[in-house]
Amino acid sequence: MNVEQIVGEFTDAWKEGRYPSVADYLARTRPEDRDEVAQLIDEWLLIAPDPDYDEAVLAKLRAHPAVVAALAAGAEQDEPVAKRVRSLREQAGFAVAALAERLSTHFAITDRARTTAYLERLEAGELDERRLSQRLLGALADVFAVDPGRLAPAPASAHAWFRAAEDADLSTIEAEMQALSAAAMTPAPGAGSGDEMDELDRLFTGGPEG
Amino acid sequence: MRRTWDELMPHALPRIQGFIGANAWRFHLSDDERNEALSLALHKYSLKMIWSFETSSAGEWTAALRALSVFACKDIVRKGKKNSDRHATLTAEREDGSVELTAEATAIVIRDQQAQAAESDDEEDDRRLYADGRELLGWALPQLTDARRAVIELELDGLDTAAITERLGISRDAVYQNRCRALKDLGRLRKQWEQRR
Numbered sequence: 001m002n003v004e005q006i007v008g009e010f011t012d013a014w015k016e017g018r019y020p021s022v023a024d025y026l027a028r029t030r031p032e033d034r035d036e037v038a039q040l041i042d043e044w045l046l047i048a049p050d051p052d053y054d055e056a057v058l059a060k061l062r063a064h065p066a067v068v069a070a071l072a073a074g075a076e077q078d079e080p081v082a083k084r085v086r087s088l089r090e091q092a093g094f095a096v097a098a099l100a101e102r103l104s105t106h107f108a109i110t111d112r113a114r115t116t117a118y119l120e121r122l123e124a125g126e127l128d129e130r131r132l133s134q135r136l137l138g139a140l141a142d143v144f145a146v147d148p149g150r151l152a153p154a155p156a157s158a159h160a161w162f163r164a165a166e167d168a169d170l171s172t173i174e175a176e177m178q179a180l181s182a183a184a185m186t187p188a189p190g191a192g193s194g195d196e197m198d199e200l201d202r203l204f205t206g207g208p209e210g
Numbered sequence: 211m212r213r214t215w216d217e218l219m220p221h222a223l224p225r226i227q228g229f230i231g232a233n234a235w236r237f238h239l240s241d242d243e244r245n246e247a248l249s250l251a252l253h254k255y256s257l258k259m260i261w262s263f264e265t266s267s268a269g270e271w272t273a274a275l276r277a278l279s280v281f282a283c284k285d286i287v288r289k290g291k292k293n294s295d296r297h298a299t300l301t302a303e304r305e306d307g308s309v310e311l312t313a314e315a316t317a318i319v320i321r322d323q324q325a326q327a328a329e330s331d332d333e334e335d336d337r338r339l340y341a342d343g344r345e346l347l348g349w350a351l352p353q354l355t356d357a358r359r360a361v362i363e364l365e366l367d368g369l370d371t372a373a374i375t376e377r378l379g380i381s382r383d384a385v386y387q388n389r390c391r392a393l394k395d396l397g398r399l400r401k402q403w404e405q406r407r
Contacts, residue, residue, distance in 0.1 A: 014224075074215075
């Protein structure tokens with residue numbers, strides 16, 4: 001088949017909602033034509049209308065392993081960091097004290113009891129997750145052998161405030177406004193107290209750069 | 211907001227897979243790497259795009275999905291290059307004592323070329339990221355020949371090939387030919403459009 005027929009059949013299959021695979025069509029293409037077919041399909045997909053998928057195809061799309069995994073990752077990101085830390089720690093089979101020991105070794109901290117206490121407060125949700133340092137979250141991800149993204153705090157969706165009112169989740173916006181307002185009114189830990197923050201304080205309360 | 215994005219993901223999957231399939235060929239990704247790129251693109255959709263995508267036009271949405279897919283392919287190229295460099299045995303000694311480059315060294319050269327292609331495309335893809343498809347089509351379509359424009363406009367209206375052949379009184383092969391030529395024209399015009407912006 002020539003380039004025009006291959007691209008024509010792909011676009012037909014797309015419009016009919018048959019969920020065509022580019023790899024399959026490229027495999028059927030003569031090697032010398034594959035660059036051109038790939039380029040034309042790429043161009044087509046930029047303008048192609050959304051097909052009406054039937055329920056069988058939609059079920060297949062929803063059950064695709066990459067979709068299931070990405071949706072799970074998204075749902076996990078919406079959980080508080082405290083809950084994620086606890087869950088990953090339990091999955092990794094660590095007691096809090098054992099995790100504290102690993103972190104203390106990693107950051108050369110001698111006071112393991114304080115590290116344990118900080119971890120317990122973190123898991124209890126007593127610490128502001130926006131004040132956790134990137135270094136701490138990175139080290140925890142290393143210990144749990146997971147991608148650091150799995151411990152990243154969910155970003156504040158500021159742009160949602162500017163969306164049309166019918167799209168906006170007002171309760172979420174109100175909660176975020178209150179959280180931001182409270183954060184703005186709360187002095188940074190150690191500020192004005194005359195106490196110097198040590199390494200452990202910086203890790204757990206010093207903010208992303210701490 | 212999360213729920214809406216989650217519901218959209220299965221509908222976006224074929225397009226993301228399509229972009230990755232086309233660009234995986236361009237970047238010489240293996241089947242496993244293509245699957246890895248898909249997984250990476252969907253994770254970026256779920257963890258980052260949901261917070262950063264701020265516009266509402268279908269054209270921008272489609273362009274953003276393409277950018278997401280191309281970036282994922284490039285990330286896999288970079289990762290593959292890093293791994294192959296780290297573990298490679300670059301030279302082997304022949305029986306006569308002379309030294310030759312190994313197949314791994316050759317693979318690194320190919321990876322280097324792919325990585326360079328990925329880097330040089332970064333700027334182009336950045337420009338494409340938020341190009342508005344509708345606005346572009348409004349500018350580009352009048353520049354196509356009447357036959358090519360007619361086919362693409364009927365495509366965009368959702369007509370299948372049989373209906374287009376009937377409406378225009380031309381053969382299926384002629385529809386395919388005009389569609390392909392129109393796509394080539396649109397690719398060329400898109401580049402001109404992006405340079406103007």
